[in-house]
Amino acid sequence: MYDKVRGRPAGVATDDSMSAPSPKTPSPTPNADSRGARPPRMPLLEWLPWEKVLIWGLFLLLVYTLRHFFFIIFMTFILAYVMRSVVRRVMKIFGIRDERVWLERALAVAGFALLLFGLYSAGDFLAPQIYRQGEALVSRVTQIDPPRELNSVLERTVGAYLFRREYGQQGDPAYEKAFEEFSARGPSASATRFPEQMEAIEKRFESEQNLRIRDEIRRRGTGDTLWKAWFLRDKAPELIAKNRDALVAEWEKIYRDSLLLGGESERLPLEELKKAPDFEERRDEQVRHLVFAKVERDPEQRDAYRREWEDYLAQAAITTLRGTPGWERRFGDFYESLRREDPSPLPDGRPTWDYDTYVALAAAYREGEAAFTAKLRETMPSSDEERVVKAHELFETERRRSLVDEWSQGTTYIRLKEAVSGYAESGLKALAEGIRGAIGQLVTLPVQFALSLLLSLFITFDIPRLKRGVLRLRRSRVSDFFDEIAPGLYNFGRLIGRAFQAQGVIAIFNTVLTFIAIRLLSIQNEVFLCAIVFVCSFIPVLGVVLSSAPIAVVAIVQPGGSIFLALQAVAAILVIHFIETSVLNPKILGDMLHLHPVVVLAVLAVGEHFFGVWGLLLAVPVTVFIIRGVILHEGIPGLIEDDPITALEKEVEEPPPLPARAAPSPQQPKAPAAG
Numbered sequence: 001m002y003d004k005v006r007g008r009p010a011g012v013a014t015d016d017s018m019s020a021p022s023p024k025t026p027s028p029t030p031n032a033d034s035r036g037a038r039p040p041r042m043p044l045l046e047w048l049p050w051e052k053v054l055i056w057g058l059f060l061l062l063v064y065t066l067r068h069f070f071f072i073i074f075m076t077f078i079l080a081y082v083m084r085s086v087v088r089r090v091m092k093i094f095g096i097r098d099e100r101v102w103l104e105r106a107l108a109v110a111g112f113a114l115l116l117f118g119l120y121s122a123g124d125f126l127a128p129q130i131y132r133q134g135e136a137l138v139s140r141v142t143q144i145d146p147p148r149e150l151n152s153v154l155e156r157t158v159g160a161y162l163f164r165r166e167y168g169q170q171g172d173p174a175y176e177k178a179f180e181e182f183s184a185r186g187p188s189a190s191a192t193r194f195p196e197q198m199e200a201i202e203k204r205f206e207s208e209q210n211l212r213i214r215d216e217i218r219r220r221g222t223g224d225t226l227w228k229a230w231f232l233r234d235k236a237p238e239l240i241a242k243n244r245d246a247l248v249a250e251w252e253k254i255y256r257d258s259l260l261l262g263g264e265s266e267r268l269p270l271e272e273l274k275k276a277p278d279f280e281e282r283r284d285e286q287v288r289h290l291v292f293a294k295v296e297r298d299p300e301q302r303d304a305y306r307r308e309w310e311d312y313l314a315q316a317a318i319t320t321l322r323g324t325p326g327w328e329r330r331f332g333d334f335y336e337s338l339r340r341e342d343p344s345p346l347p348d349g350r351p352t353w354d355y356d357t358y359v360a361l362a363a364a365y366r367e368g369e370a371a372f373t374a375k376l377r378e379t380m381p382s383s384d385e386e387r388v389v390k391a392h393e394l395f396e397t398e399r400r401r402s403l404v405d406e407w408s409q410g411t412t413y414i415r416l417k418e419a420v421s422g423y424a425e426s427g428l429k430a431l432a433e434g435i436r437g438a439i440g441q442l443v444t445l446p447v448q449f450a451l452s453l454l455l456s457l458f459i460t461f462d463i464p465r466l467k468r469g470v471l472r473l474r475r476s477r478v479s480d481f482f483d484e485i486a487p488g489l490y491n492f493g494r495l496i497g498r499a500f501q502a503q504g505v506i507a508i509f510n511t512v513l514t515f516i517a518i519r520l521l522s523i524q525n526e527v528f529l530c531a532i533v534f535v536c537s538f539i540p541v542l543g544v545v546l547s548s549a550p551i552a553v554v555a556i557v558q559p560g561g562s563i564f565l566a567l568q569a570v571a572a573i574l575v576i577h578f579i580e581t582s583v584l585n586p587k588i589l590g591d592m593l594h595l596h597p598v599v600v601l602a603v604l605a606v607g608e609h610f611f612g613v614w615g616l617l618l619a620v621p622v623t624v625f626i627i628r629g630v631i632l633h634e635g636i637p638g639l640i641e642d643d644p645i646t647a648l649e650k651e652v653e654e655p656p657p658l659p660a661r662a663a664p665s666p667q668q669p670k671a672p673a674a675g
Contacts, residue, residue, distance in 0.1 A: 055484045070614065071445075072452050079456035081497035082504075083111050084463060101464055108460040112453070123446075126527060133528035137554070151404060156562045158407060159400030166403065170392065179395050186373040187394040194372070198362055205334050206318060213314040228292060230309050236288040251287050353379065474645070483645075491640045492625050499621045500538065502588045507537035509584055510576060514547075517572035521565060523551065524558045539616045541600045548573045595620060595627075 066073065087107045096103065167175040240247055255270055273279060295301050321327045335355050353361065357379055364375035381387045408414075459466060473482045511534040518526040529551050536547035548570055555566040595603075603623045607615025629640045 052484060055481050059485055072448050075449060075452035076455040077493065078497065078500055079452060080459040082501055083108060083456065083460045085501065086111055105461050112457050129527040130531050133525040137525050137528060153556060153563060154404050155400045159404040162403040162407065163396060163400050167399065178399065179392065182395045182398065183391060187376055192376065192394060194361060194365060198365070201335065201338065205331055208334065209318055210311070210314045213317045214310045217310055217313055227306060227309050230312065231292055231305060232288050235305060236291045239291050240287060247287050247291065251283065251290055486645050487643065490644050491629055495625050495640060496621050503538045505588055506580060506584050507534050510537045510580060513576045514573065517576065518551065521568055521572065523555050523569060525554055529554065539604065540620050541597055542604050544573060544577045595624060599623070
């Protein structure tokens with residue numbers, strides 16, 4: 001028989017019961033009994049603790065069932081833990097050690113009132129800016145042309161280097177000679193980047209009109225009739241052509257099954273129906289309806305095709321409106337709004353000309369380079385000093401572009417362009433979709449967060465009674481389940497709560513320092529970028545990389561941006577990360593989440609693959625608990641303990657029941673009445 005508690009066969013003496021061997025007698029070998037023979041190995045099926053496996057399996061099944069409510073559950077726990085910690089800290093400051101339910105409830109209500117006021121104020125101030133800057137960043141990212149952006153970056157880096165090497169600076173003979181030739185010839189369209197600006201303005205205008213028309217289509221509710229007619233006419237034939245034989249076979253099977261189930265009495269058998277002269281036409285029509293029905297049953301495909309249909313209607317409307325007075329009026333209003341807004345997703349910043357000048361320059365550009373140069377001279381500044389400064393600026397821009405064009409004929413540039421074009425397209429598309437998804441969460445998250453606030457308020461308000469109610473399970477019919485799950489879950493909850501409470505403080509410091517650095521470097525979309533920094537601060541090691549990437553991208557692609565600005569931003573983030581790891585982490589986190597960086601990166605990769613964002617946020621605390629609390633069986637003072645439930649029972653020990661009123665004993669005679 002096998003002793004599961006001691007991990008050895010029954011009857012085998014334990015180490016403490018064995019007497020010490022005499023000097024003359026050789027000590028028994030390890031894993032051997034008193035006769036020197038090894039104990040028999042137990043089969044795996046008998047060794048496994050089936051009761052533990054069953055209990056934890058049921059618990060994990062419950063967690064998986066509630067996975068769609070994980071955000072609400074997690075935020076409820078974090079808010080209740082933080083607020084409970086605040087209440088206890090306030091009572092400790094005032095020297096109150098014993099339990100006072102009325103005071104704890106009053107402090108909990110006051111704390112949640114302050115929290116709601118702070119969240120409302122922060123949301124009212126930050127949410128519109130995050131939404132606006134996120135939309136502007138999406139608009140900028142979706143309109144980026146990777147080869148053009150590569151050329152723009154090269155002009156500000158390689159072009160600047162080649163220009164200094166070729167012409168030097170103002171006052172050098174080579175510079176002055178080239179500038180005189182440029183002044184005699186006059187500025188070109190490429191020097192002013194007018195073609196890029198004109199294309200970007202028109203492209204963004206059409207994009208905004210597309211969105212505007214699509215919103216109008218949705219608001220009016222054009223109905224499913226037009227959508228179905230468009231799909232049957234334009235998309236169904238394309239889908240049928242890709243898999244015609246399978247769809248026709250599926251339709252024939254459906255037709256035969258309908259006859260077997262007692263369909264319409266006038267319907268003919270399939271073999272007789274094929275003899276009709278218009279059979280194929282009628283069959284193809286029904287196959288198109290079959291394809292439409294299959295698409296309607298798949299929400300993802302249906303939404304994708306409906307978006308394509310909306311694009312079709314929007315493009316048709318744009319084609320109809322183009323060239324009309326209404327279209328010109330809309331474009332003028334849009335252009336003036338571009339001149340007022342900041343930031344603007346246009347090459348080299350906002351357009352500098354008023355609308356009438358822009359229209360005149362666009363008309364001259366379409367006539368040719370000479371006409372554009374003549375019209376551009378009319379727009380130059382009136383004062384001589386400003387005209388000279390502008391001429392030098394145009395000269396350097398044009399020569400940098402020409403030098404980059406010459407350099408780009410080599411194989412290095414061609415390979416670089418192919419690599420950038422391939423990776424940038426997919427990367428920018430994924431980035432835009434990710435930003436859109438994050439912006440979309442701004443609508444759904446407040447509702448879930450409000451529910452978490454309400455639940456955490458109820459929990460914090462009545463925490464003493466909830467503790468006693470939960471501890472009563474230890475004496476109930478599910479005591480085995482409670483004794484197995486509760487200690488580990490309690491320790492894990494304290495570790496997660498303390499870790500996220502500390503990481504929240506660190507995240508606030510990181511966000512504030514990053515905001516200051518971004519403002520000093522004049523990087524745009526600072527509120528949206530700092531929101532990303534705040535979330536990524538909860539991810540150890542990898543969070544600094546995830547938060548610095550979008551900051552560096554914005555520093556490069558924003559008007560007036562450059563690689564040097566991105567390098568300055570990365571350097572500032574590294575300094576902030578050094579402050580975090582050297583000052584904040586030791587003071588706030590201590591040794592709570594200490595893991596080797598290799599282990600951290602490994603568990604983050606695994607957690608993100610299987611659980612997405614939640615895997616990034618929870619991978620490190622879960623790993624610390626498994627390694628220290630489960631495998632090594634090491635405690636963390638105040639977080640991971642051997643028997644926390646017993647200590648909790650002593651803390652919330654129920655008061656003794658009130659004594660009942662004593663009844664007169666039948667053996668004792670009643671006292672005689674006085675008098």
